[in-house]
Amino acid sequence: MNKDYILAIDQSTSGTKALVVDKSGSIVARSSTGHKQMYPHPGWVEHDPLEIYSNVKKTARQALELAGIGPSRLAALTLTNQRETAVMWDRETGLPVYPAIVWQCQRTADVCAAYKALGHEETVRAKTGLMLDPYFSATKWAWILEHVEDARVKLAEGKLLAGTIDSWLLWKLTCGNVHATDFTNASRTSLFNIHTLQWDEEMCGLFGVPCELLPEVKFSDDVFGYTEDSELFDERIPISGVIGDSQAALYGQFCFQPGMAKATYGTGTSVLMNVGEKYEPTGKGNGLVTAIAWGMRGKVTYALEAVIRTSGDSLKWVRDNLGLFGTFEEMEQLLAQAPDNEGVYLVPAFVGLGAPYWNPYARAAIVGMNRGTGKAHIIRAALESIAYQVRDAVELMQSESGIRLRELRADGGASENAALMQFQADLLMQTVVKSDVAELSAMGSVYMGGLGTGFWESPADIPARQKGCRTYEPSMDPDRRERLYAGWKRAVSSVLNIG
Structure with missing residues (x-):
């Protein structure tokens, strides 16, 4: 058979x-x-x-x-x-x-x-x-x-x-x-x-x-x-x-060349960039780690990673602990009611903060609320906190490694949210390519195992899964972009000072 x-x-x-x-x-x-x-x-x-x-x-x-x-x-x-x-x-x-x-x-x-x-x-x-x-x-x-x-x-x-x-x-x-x-x-x-x-x-x-x-x-x-x-x-x-x-998602996204990166939007978010078969860090870390991207066919490829402790889990917290929405369809409807965060930020330090802060003692906070703040603003703040943290990570990776990011590819459950992906492209001022397959980690392991067992003879035989991807281009006004990001940095600073 x-x-x-x-x-x-x-x-x-x-x-x-x-x-x-x-x-x-x-x-x-x-x-x-x-x-x-x-x-x-x-x-x-x-x-x-x-x-x-x-x-x-x-x-x-x-x-x-x-x-x-x-x-x-x-x-x-x-x-x-x-x-x-x-x-x-x-x-x-x-x-x-x-x-x-x-x-x-x-x-x-x-x-x-x-x-x-x-x-x-x-x-x-x-x-x-x-x-x-x-x-x-x-x-x-x-x-x-x-x-x-x-x-x-x-x-x-x-x-x-x-x-x-x-x-x-x-x-x-x-x-x-x-x-x-x-x-x-x-x-x-x-x-x-x-x-x-x-x-x-x-x-x-x-x-x-x-x-x-x-x-x-x-x-x-x-x-x-x-x-x-x-x-x-x-x-x-x-x-x-x-x-x-x-790492499986990095391979599943076909990030085979140095400078190619992916962000997996899961419970936390891992921003991982291929840095080749030999790599010596040029900076002092500041929240970045060097890991092995994969070992295959007798060779090892390295990756630079920025780890975000809490991202998609923030939405789960808002849903399950605060009860602000029941389904993701309801969440989308509420987001439409608050097209701007109106100065409200959620800093999701539920288990400390990862890159570039690496403070395990920091604790979560919602800042910037006023009497007109409603649940839609808090939901938006939770969603946007994911993109702010990814921008933090990308800027750190580029400055510390000296390697320019070629392209950001997105996967994971939260990448299904179009509003989040567009906001991410706006904050990064870069194109974000969202895979048509949410389970890129699983697919990366499939490609690896398929090659290892002869299911596919060579990487060239791996089916091109990038077909049908959705591309998000930055469109936000630069002044608004930097105003929003500055507000995020102030919000994080307040949490770190408390922590």
């Missing part, structure tokens, strides 16, 4: 999607489900790893059913994932010793501040490309080892394993036969040397995370192993195309 489909698993911060993709690059079926977000203390964010794996199996089976095919038609299963989220589990029982600590979680902010005070950040940045921040995985694993008694016991017994979400899912999918990750996920842990392409013993010692807990690191287009869980499929499907979600 022909193996003429790929099943893509997209495990994100808010939920899990499964897509069935054919050789033309078309999505023929999709299934999705959310998982519980746990906030046990202010600034803490956790997920249940077992719920996530259960959702992977459920959405995978549903997607195949909707496509009307069986697993025997699959050439590969590919995997893209929320990146820095940290999991530890018992290698014998396959059970986590603690909930997954999500990338948004700020519980180790004081630990990172202490490391900075001791002068460790320069070494961490030189080796890993990252700054000292609770965003990344190392201090999350260290926290589990320090605070979870069961983890300490299992560590002493040699039963403990650690990994990001991709490693956890690979372990479960292969019934414990594979403990691995790829270069992109490894480069987000603060433990991986992006120059030697190995786990760094000095970093592991600094953070107190033994190297032996960590997964083998592979190229994204390697075959990592085969599905073995009979509750999922009764056939062994090769697993390839394993790559972190933001």
Whole structure:
């Protein structure tokens, strides 16, 4: 029987999607489900790893059913994932010793501040490309080892394993036969040397995370192993195309040349720019990190990234916590009632601020309200906060790297909002190209896995997914643009002063 489909698993911060993709690059079926977000203390964010794996199996089976095919038609299963989220589990029982600590979680902010005070950040940045921040995985694993008694016991017994979400899912999918990750996920842990392409013993010692807990690191287009869980499929499907979600979107957007960039508008927003196969930062960081864009066909490509902690999640907060709208159709109607923000800004520092501020202690605020402010203004402020933060990131990337942005390509759930994309083009004074496929992270992993398993012979054979993209050109009056942006900078300044 022909193996003429790929099943893509997209495990994100808010939920899990499964897509069935054919050789033309078309999505023929999709299934999705959310998982519980746990906030046990202010600034803490956790997920249940077992719920996530259960959702992977459920959405995978549903997607195949909707496509009307069986697993025997699959050439590969590919995997893209929320990146820095940290999991530890018992290698014998396959059970986590603690909930997954999500990338948004700020519980180790004081630990990172202490490391900075001791002068460790320069070494961490030189080796890993990252700054000292609770965003990344190392201090999350260290926290589990320090605070979870069961983890300490299992560590002493040699039963403990650690990994990001991709490693956890690979372990479960292969019934414990594979403990691995790829270069992109490894480069987000603060433990991986992006120059030697190995786990760094000095970093592991600094953070107190033994190297032996960590997964083998592979190229994204390697075959990592085969599905073995009979509750999922009764056939062994090769697993390839394993790559972190933001890097997967960069590849899915065909940003193959240095200077090409994308912004993935999800729970947070990652602005990622290809900087080539060799890269030495020209600036001091200021909120930028150097990561591995992808490793494939025996070579590694680097990327410069600016991380925005909260973007699309701001709209979810306005909807769910404030109850200002019920559906996105209602949101559009309300936005039409307030074509201008009238000086109202939402600074979405719910879990601190990312690039270029990198202040984990900042807290969210709505500023500039007057007696005439209504819910439409607050909704607009939440929407526009996404675009302001992306402009912050783009300006930082250009000034610090010395590399001029060639083009910004947009994807992710919030990129479906035409008002947001137009406002983004206006603020950047640049063309914004919005992909016709929202699931670019999944498609990037599909392209990787397809090449790794011979589904497509070469990158030239990958279907051109940029056809039908929508292009947004800047049209805002320059004076208004700068007035609005100046107001944003003042609003952020007020939050940082309070923080």
